[in-house]
Amino acid sequence: MAFWVSTGARASELLTSNERDTLPGQQLIGVIRKGTQDYQQLPASPDSFVWLRLYQEEAWRKGVPRGRGEPLWWTLRRPWRPLNYHAARAMFVWTNELLGSNWTLHDLRHTATFRMTEDSEMSLIYVQHILAHKYQTTLQKYINPSKDEVITAGLAHFARLELRRKNPLPTTPAPDYNPDSLSVLFGGPRT
CATH class of the missing domain: 1.20.5 (Single alpha-helices involved in coiled-coils or other helix-helix interfaces)
Structure with a gap:
């Protein structure tokens, strides 16, 4: 979740990442963009990489395959399978039930967008590129100040x-x- 809320990647895009796509020292993670199928590196928060490492250590201890070409995200039950959108959504529904909330995976993208657009030193052109929006006008709904x-x-x-x-x-x-x-x-x- 930390990657979704910090990168603004679409839920399905983040699930395309392999182990080699993470560069913790540079705070980057690579994804395949939904519309263009282009590979793009996205900046992510430092805590995302801390949570990732904790997740990886737990998964590897349980026997999840590891290696640079392996998927980054796995189901944590046998048989091991790469985490897909439907499984991630089910995980999120379960989390919502525990918390008594009704968020969607796409809401995390909106949260990332609001955070980036509220930063006065973050150019909207950069936000547009990070989110892979074709037009800057798509950001208009996020920039209505009080x-x-x-x-x-x-x-x-x-x-x-x-x-x-x-x-x-x-x-x-x-x-x-x-x-x-x-x-x-x-x-x-x-x-």
Whole structure:
């Protein structure tokens, strides 16, 4: 679940990963994209890889096949089979019953998308690419800020402008330019 909620991969896409597709040191996992069938590496949270390793150790102790070409996700009952979408969905339904919730695997993709779009330093172009959306307009439903968020962002904008006005960056004229001429052209104190 940590991979679904951090990568934004579709449920079926994450199930295409083999052991060789995980690069914990780079925080990447590779998947086959649903629409294009292209291989794409996706960034994932550090805790995803911790949970993966715990899962792998438990599975390997039980006898699940291991090796770089082996599927990453397995059923944990014999006979060992690669985890498919229907089994993952059944696992999720069981988890929902335990928790008294009604989430779907696709809701985890929405959660990842909301988290990425709420990060002001994360470009929507990157989010679009990570999610493999053909059009950026698909992200519109995730970027509707509340009135409080708009006011807070607007006030922060004006605070930054005021800070820049009070503490302007020092300017050094380019060589061979007369500082007095630059002051006349661009304003500012005369020397």
